[in-house]
Structure formats: C-alpha cells, structure tokens
Amino acid sequence: MSLSIAGMSWVTPLGSGVDDVWQQLVAGEAAPVEILENEKNGARYLVRRVPSSTPFPSHPRLRRASAISRFAAAAGLTALRQAKQPLPPLDRIALVFAISNGGVIYTRRFYADIVKSGAQSASPLLFPETVFNAPASHLAAILGISGASYTVVGDGAVGILALKLAEDLIASSDLDACLVVAAEEIDPLVCEAYRQWRFLRDPKKPETGRGMIMSEGAGAVLLERSNGGSEIDQIVPGANFFRRSEASARLGSVVARLENEIGFCIGSANGTFIDRAERVAVGDEIPLYSPKIALGESVGASVFWQLITAAKALETGTVPGSSKPPVNSHALVLACGLNQQTGGLTLRGRDRSAFPGSA
Amino acid sequence: MKSEEQNTRRVAIVAGGIVSPLGFGLTETLQSLQQGRDCVTPVTTFSVEKTRCKTAAQIDDGRLLSNANRRRQERRLHRASYMVMTALAELLEHAPDFEPEIAIVGTTSGGMSFGENFYRTLGNGGACSAALIANYPPQKQIVDAMEKFGINAPAQVIANACASGTNAIGHAFNAIRTGRYRRILAGGYDALSELVFVGFDSLQAATPEKCRPFDSNRSGMVLGEGAALFALEEFESARRRGAEILGEIIGYGISTDNHHLTQPNPDGSGPRRAMEQALAQAELKPNQVGYINAHGTATVLNDTAEGKAIMELFGEVPVSSTKSMMGHSLGAAGAIEAVVSLLALQHQFLPPNINFRQAELSLNIVANQPRDAQFDCAVSNSFGFGGTNATIVLRKLAR
Numbered sequence: 001m002s003l004s005i006a007g008m009s010w011v012t013p014l015g016s017g018v019d020d021v022w023q024q025l026v027a028g029e030a031a032p033v034e035i036l037e038n039e040k041n042g043a044r045y046l047v048r049r050v051p052s053s054t055p056f057p058s059h060p061r062l063r064r065a066s067a068i069s070r071f072a073a074a075a076g077l078t079a080l081r082q083a084k085q086p087l088p089p090l091d092r093i094a095l096v097f098a099i100s101n102g103g104v105i106y107t108r109r110f111y112a113d114i115v116k117s118g119a120q121s122a123s124p125l126l127f128p129e130t131v132f133n134a135p136a137s138h139l140a141a142i143l144g145i146s147g148a149s150y151t152v153v154g155d156g157a158v159g160i161l162a163l164k165l166a167e168d169l170i171a172s173s174d175l176d177a178c179l180v181v182a183a184e185e186i187d188p189l190v191c192e193a194y195r196q197w198r199f200l201r202d203p204k205k206p207e208t209g210r211g212m213i214m215s216e217g218a219g220a221v222l223l224e225r226s227n228g229g230s231e232i233d234q235i236v237p238g239a240n241f242f243r244r245s246e247a248s249a250r251l252g253s254v255v256a257r258l259e260n261e262i263g264f265c266i267g268s269a270n271g272t273f274i275d276r277a278e279r280v281a282v283g284d285e286i287p288l289y290s291p292k293i294a295l296g297e298s299v300g301a302s303v304f305w306q307l308i309t310a311a312k313a314l315e316t317g318t319v320p321g322s323s324k325p326p327v328n329s330h331a332l333v334l335a336c337g338l339n340q341q342t343g344g345l346t347l348r349g350r351d352r353s354a355f356p357g358s359a
Numbered sequence: 360m361k362s363e364e365q366n367t368r369r370v371a372i373v374a375g376g377i378v379s380p381l382g383f384g385l386t387e388t389l390q391s392l393q394q395g396r397d398c399v400t401p402v403t404t405f406s407v408e409k410t411r412c413k414t415a416a417q418i419d420d421g422r423l424l425s426n427a428n429r430r431r432q433e434r435r436l437h438r439a440s441y442m443v444m445t446a447l448a449e450l451l452e453h454a455p456d457f458e459p460e461i462a463i464v465g466t467t468s469g470g471m472s473f474g475e476n477f478y479r480t481l482g483n484g485g486a487c488s489a490a491l492i493a494n495y496p497p498q499k500q501i502v503d504a505m506e507k508f509g510i511n512a513p514a515q516v517i518a519n520a521c522a523s524g525t526n527a528i529g530h531a532f533n534a535i536r537t538g539r540y541r542r543i544l545a546g547g548y549d550a551l552s553e554l555v556f557v558g559f560d561s562l563q564a565a566t567p568e569k570c571r572p573f574d575s576n577r578s579g580m581v582l583g584e585g586a587a588l589f590a591l592e593e594f595e596s597a598r599r600r601g602a603e604i605l606g607e608i609i610g611y612g613i614s615t616d617n618h619h620l621t622q623p624n625p626d627g628s629g630p631r632r633a634m635e636q637a638l639a640q641a642e643l644k645p646n647q648v649g650y651i652n653a654h655g656t657a658t659v660l661n662d663t664a665e666g667k668a669i670m671e672l673f674g675e676v677p678v679s680s681t682k683s684m685m686g687h688s689l690g691a692a693g694a695i696e697a698v699v700s701l702l703a704l705q706h707q708f709l710p711p712n713i714n715f716r717q718a719e720l721s722l723n724i725v726a727n728q729p730r731d732a733q734f735d736c737a738v739s740n741s742f743g744f745g746g747t748n749a750t751i752v753l754r755k756l757a758r
Contacts, residue, residue: 041481115478129466147614158498169533
C-alpha cells in the first residue's frame, strides 16, 4: 500500500528546519566536526553534534530526560504541526519509534555507579531512562497518544523496519495515521565500541573519508493512508547479511523487489564497507547521495534523514552533489546497517507547492 | 482490498518453542506448571552482595550451552542467542517446513551482559573483541538463531519494555489477520543481566522474599529469563497444507498509559483499555474467557492497577500470575506466558499462582495448586515501563 507523508521534520547537526538544512545540503555544506574525548582511555573521536542553540519543547516529562528524548520530542512535534490537513483524533494515531543505541548516556552513568560504588549506589531516577522505549513514552505523553506505541530496535537499517511496522498498522482499519520517529544521542561509550569495531574515522586522518563520523539527532514523519499526494510506494525490509561481503547482494535483492523506475538513490554510505556495497547494488548509472557525508552517522535516526532528503530532492528536482533526477522519477532510499540488517523504500513526489516542509 | 475482507482472516498457531526456568521445551514446561514448581534460586552470575533482592529464576547454562558450542562462530554468541536457538529448534522440529516471511519478536535488553563486559573491560584499560561488540545489539539474537536454521527473513524487533513479547505476538497476529503476511515467526527473549537486575532493585521493585502476585503482603518481583516463539500462519493456509494447528490467536489490544514512565495509573484504565480492545477484536464477552494469565509482577502498583481492571471487567474469571513460579523475564515474558496460556487451553487446566497466602482484592486467584477446568479462551496480559499495555486472546482449537 502507498503512504502519504503528511508532515516531516528533523533535528540534525546542521540545524533543525527542514528547508534550512536542505539548503545547506544542496550547497555542499557539512556539519562541523568536533572532538569528543573518552575519559576512560583517552581515546578521541570525531563527532557531529546537534547545535546547543537548538530549541527544544518544554514539558515536565523532559525535565530529567536525556538528549535523545529532547531530539525526538522536537522532531515529532514539528512533524505533527506541519500536517496541512486536520489531524485525526489522537486515539487513531499510532506512534512508532526507531532506535539503535538508545538512551546510552544514562545507561552508561547508571552502570558506572554500579561498577564504581556498588549496586546500592545505583540511581532509581536514571534506570527508567535506560529502557529503549523511554523516549517513545515521553513523546506519547507529551502528545497525548494513548493507543498503539511501538519502539523498534535494530542497526542502521532499523528505520525501514519501523516504517514497515507503521505501514502494517495503517493497513488496519483501526488507525488513520502514524507518527514515526527516530532518534539517537552521542556518548563516548558508543563511539568507543564503534572504534574498537574499526568503523570510525581516524581523528588524525579525517581527510581520508574512510570510516564514519558519529552524529546525533532525530527525524520524524507523519504517515497517512495514500491521498494521492507525495507517497512512499513500497517498503521492503531486506534479508540479513552475515558477512560484509554479502551486503551488496542483500541490498541488490532489495533494489530488485522495489519495482518502480528509480531516478536516484539516497543511500546510507558512511565511509565503511557500506559505501561499496550500495554502489554495487544500485549500479553506476543511478545518482547516489548519502546525507551521512554531511550530517554524520546517526544510526537509528539515519533512515529518516535519508527519507527527508529524498522527499526534498523530489520536491525541488535536485539531488545534492549530483545532476537533477529524471522527471516523474522515483527516489530509492536504501539502508544498510553495520550489523546484518538491510532494507529500502521507494518514494514518489507530488506537486511541489503542496509538499510538506516547503516554505 | 476492502477492510471488511482484511479483517476476516483467522490466525493459527502451528508450532511453538520455549526455554525458561520452567524447563526446556513444551513438555517440561507443562510438567512444571502442573506441579506449581518454584524455579527461583540464588543469583550466581554476578554479585548480589549489595542488592536487596538476591534471587532470580535462571536457566541452567550447562544445559543451555551444551548443544550449541560446536561452531567457532557460535561460541562467541550471547546466551540469549542460545535461548532463541533452543526455542526455534523445538518449533522447527514440529514445523520443519515453516518459512516465515518476517520475524516479529520482543526483547528489552538483547545481549546486555556483553555491554556490561565491554564497559568493565574498558574501565580496566583493556580492549574488547569485535565479536563481543557485534553480538551485543538486541536484534542479533534472533537474526543469529534464524541463520543457524537457514531462515533469512527480516527481523522486526519490538522493545516495548515488559510488554514486548505480547506486543510482538499481537502485532504479528494483526499483520496476518489483515492479510499483510501469511506466516510470521513471533515471540520474545531476554537474558538476565546485572544492569537490569540492579535497576529493578534500585526502584525497590524487586523483592528479597518470595514472589507473591496479588497477595496482600506482596513485596515485589523476581526477575527471570528465557525465550519463546510461535509459528503463526493464516488459518486456511495452514489447514490446506494439513498443518497441525495447536490453537488460535483471536484478539489483541494495545494501549499507552501516559500517567508516569514507570508507574501505571492506579485506576487501572490503561490495562483495562488493552483488555477491552482484545475482547472486542475476539468478539468475546468477558464471561466467555476461562482463564487470565495476568501480568502480575507482585509489585504493589502493578497488581493493584491490573487487579482492579480485571475485577471490573471479568469479575470471577480465574486469574493467576505464573511469574510466581518463573520470575519476570521482561521482553520474553509475554511470549512465554502466551505459551503457558496455550498449554493451559490444550490440557484444560489452570496454572497456579504460587506463594499465595492472603487475598487483597476479590479476584478468583488460582492459589498455589493447579485446577482442572473446561474452557475455550484465555487472556494473557503484559504491561511495561513507558505505559505500554498489551493483551492477547487465545482460543483452543475446536475438535
């Protein structure tokens, strides 16, 4: 079934307005890179962070919440506000949340207290925030969503699986719309895991382009049943790969199942084995752009940044760093995680003036 | 496709697999339930010197790992992966031709203890193997288990805290019911970890005593662990190919209680909405339900809210919390308790709520001993942090 995008929003290291960030991407700008240091072992990581000037909503639920919940709240609320049609009643809107690393800042702090001072020092205030669905719970409370709420976990392709779940929910007659949100926050512990896994860019050789730069933020889309507007045509969660050499074949299978004529691809290349796997999967003829080059690798949130980039590319007829897509073409959003998961979707544009997020 | 047509598909359970403190497989699980076995033992895998609670219901590693260590790659996997493999092996033994289009499973913490090892190693100035890091994420356990048995389906992993397993089965049920899929592998898994154990202890939600759900002197939960899976298939498809049908899922309800991140609204409205939805979808009246497998964590707040909702909606329908025997296995709990409910339906008995001494509410608790019963439908509840409430309704297959 096709899904209409009724609203969309993102919180990124380049800012948080859809059009503002889009203009920067088209201009070839990239978010500033900072150095994050690990107090445990002195390791240094290149990171792209959400600007400290970013406005976040105020709500009692967010008083003690971690950055990930603030990012999610900002993106989710803005996506809802963008809807041009009146929203369905809240009990007919579901919330689906995609996440990979989750509330890692509080998780690290909570466990650090246990290791350092013993179990009796563990904070009952921190523990609830370590649970994967804490950001979704805060957002549901802020919005007043009291029906279905799901948090989906996975690797960098988790966004596709979350969007598929949303599609399945909307297919039932019980719901009219689904707010799909994804968010991540940066912490040295996660950076160290990716460093030891040999996926991070060497801070001494940032110019090589090899290895990924971690980032943080959120993305959100409000999906409704097809109304003839801008639409996600197909969502295909792909098969898993067990060796990196299998990734291109799995992605190729996803592309083959997405039946529409594809004009360009917004991919998930991040400086790792994914770059080559995606290029092999889509072939040399199709323009391929990854917003991770400019925004960094936000893992769970990344598919939503790709989806919004694809929607803006269709709306404006421009793919950053590439030639214009063919008229009436479909955009392919392809996702390959670092840890086995793959997926993709196709997006079809609509009349530019009616497109959500346009000025 | 018209919505009326979408909503007419029946959903069959064609196979199941389980490992929990109650035992390995359906047969051992049934025996433990019928014996009312208390599986809670002292925790041995990490220090509990400074926690109030010192016990949990645990799966014996010697047995769990005995069949799974042959390949080098498997030796590196988390014990949660072995749990999923054990459950999947049993399921496929009964349904070797089952080829799911997707796996929809629940978990809360995946390979959490590997994350703990990573943090401790880092603190000691060491470096971890990439395998430890790669095997930590919560989707890894189901993906690896499927790989072992040659299944390569996408894995949709739901992390709705303690309701995850029921949400996974419920969503899978709806996805088949509405014609989106024909065959889904659904269930949940979680393994005990220090971080989660200490977390519940810090909230004073875990008890240093026996776990006594719905007892007026209940003092909290004990944790458990395990994995359970169902092979769900569109009913007519299963019948046409001659599959053995163990039972049906016939209703699912989900609600979100925005009262508090960890505390249910004491009026029980969140659980009640989930149960009402599930009954409505199943087209059942409350008195047509013969057994309720309650979430029943034995915390003061959960049992008060859930008990109130059950009392108001179901009245005298028999209720038990089997967590009294096997602890609370978080993301696995809903899946394990769905299997428990199916076994109760198949064998026409009511599993007991052990350690029960004194009633607080006017619930019809199946106290301490199993009961024989004749009934067609059972309800299984799961509620979790974040205010997630989930209920499924299972039906015995008419002979």
